[in-house]
Amino acid sequence: MEAGFNLVLDAKTSLGECPVWSVAEQVLYFVDIKSRRIHRFDPATNDLTTLELSEEVGCIGLVAGGGFVAGLRSGIWLLDADGRPVRKLADNPEDQTISRFNDGMVDPMGRFVAGTVDESREKGIAGLYRYDRNGLAQLADDLLTSNGVAFSPDGRRLYHADTLRYTLYTYDYAPETGIASNRQVFSRFGSDTDKGRPDGGAVDLEGCYWTALFEGGRVQRYSPDGALLAEYPVPVKCPTMVSFGGADMRTLYCTSASIGRSQAELEAFPLSGGLFAMRTDVAGLQKPLFNPEA
Template sequence: MNATVALDVRAQLGECPKWSDEEQALFFVDIKGKALHRYKPGTGEHVAMTMPEEIGCYGFRKDGGFVAGFRSGIWLLDREGKPEKKLADNPEDQNTSRFNDGRVDPAGRFLAGTIDEPKAGGKAHLYRYDRRGLVPLAGGLLTSNGVAFSPDGRTLYHSDTPTFTVWRYSYDPATGEASDRTLFVRLTPTESDRGRPDGAAVDVEGCYWTALFEGGRVQRYAPDGSLIGEYPVPARCPTMVAFGGPERKTLFVTSARDSRPEDELATFPHSGSLFSMPVDVPGLPEYRFDPAV
């Protein structure tokens, strides 16, 4: 299976692809380009919704529209991507911190993590937002990434990209509590390969798929943490994966081109674009954010 260009958008920092079964559309963000994109593979329709600031992640809302993580905090957006209401401030120093990767949990809460942009202090966190407010679930991070859930919702996966690690937690969908943190995967960088786990998704067999930033590929891990598949992507910096299409058997992959060297972009001219490839095992549907939870 080979990934090919699905949408030659060449985003600065493409991220957070998510499939809407309702609209049969793939949504994704360009963080540096301050945009939320909607792409319908069936018709080729592509719309970019301009955002007021950097948007790191989002989830679909139960009543339509989105919940999103910006530099300033967690917001509700309407169906056209316009901000409606701020739910919570980013409690970190917004000069060096913004929300990054995130996903809605099985009960309708929003889990979103931050990035410590200087990559120096380990000041980033993974947070949970629900009607009780914003609560940290994990800290001491450099770049919170890779949030995904097992099919039964009782295992939470989460990566810290610059440390080459993916963690696994016991998760209680009834309370939103994460416990029993254990190491799921640790990658070992080499001089020629600094591929590290970025955004992720889980398939119906419970396998964890992660894009390797600066690794030019996507990996698939079994629930026991063993590597069972590896798939090249025509970009040095894939950023996140999502399952989509009518049966969710298309793997979409976002990528980055911002601040990449000229020789790399000459080798991978479609960096920043959206890629896709067929897969045999479908992915899980996205949960929807419920402000009442």
């Protein structure tokens, strides 16, 4: 283990997820899925602003011109800068009593790539989808928990995890068309003694993939060919997603969860639900802005 993450905000989220750095505002947005909130954190002042939503929000992207694209339980929505719904872009095509949108991000051409979670944890109804001006298209099916969406620096590799199956995949991705093909296993996780599994991820300028290991208490960095390069402790059991930010894009932020954890775990890890950060030697990729006409 190398030097790890430090607390930057005791956010007390139930299920913190999807940190997204705004280059224009120099602030970090992140969500609390179960509390139905989008948070705006200004690291220069430590100010936290909260936007309340009417339903669970699994993932967000920033929109060119302001506002958010968001994966909610009911579907993919366009929200204004205050989190108010502008219009629904696409329905969640699955059984919404046990399915909601979970992890996602904007692709290099401004589309939104987002997956769902099968809350039954057994039916395999979750999928990975792409939204663009032509509507919603499915990229993968038969998933339990879609997570870890990120793109290589050239946009031609898509990373994607099925968390409950302890597996991280790669796809060949065509930025021109948004078509994903040739799924391959990038890495498998978990053992009898280690339940850490891949949750949210991010890619740096060297093309290396960083993943938060839920129930693993750490973040790992992998080379593009799948070699484990380093791992960094997080002072919680359940980190959920990493994302680069800061003026030089060399601050790696990490959200975490407290929901569903035992009392003993919460006593052992009292910062569960907090927001953490670590300085890195290599900068991360800026996340593209969503374009409804992409």
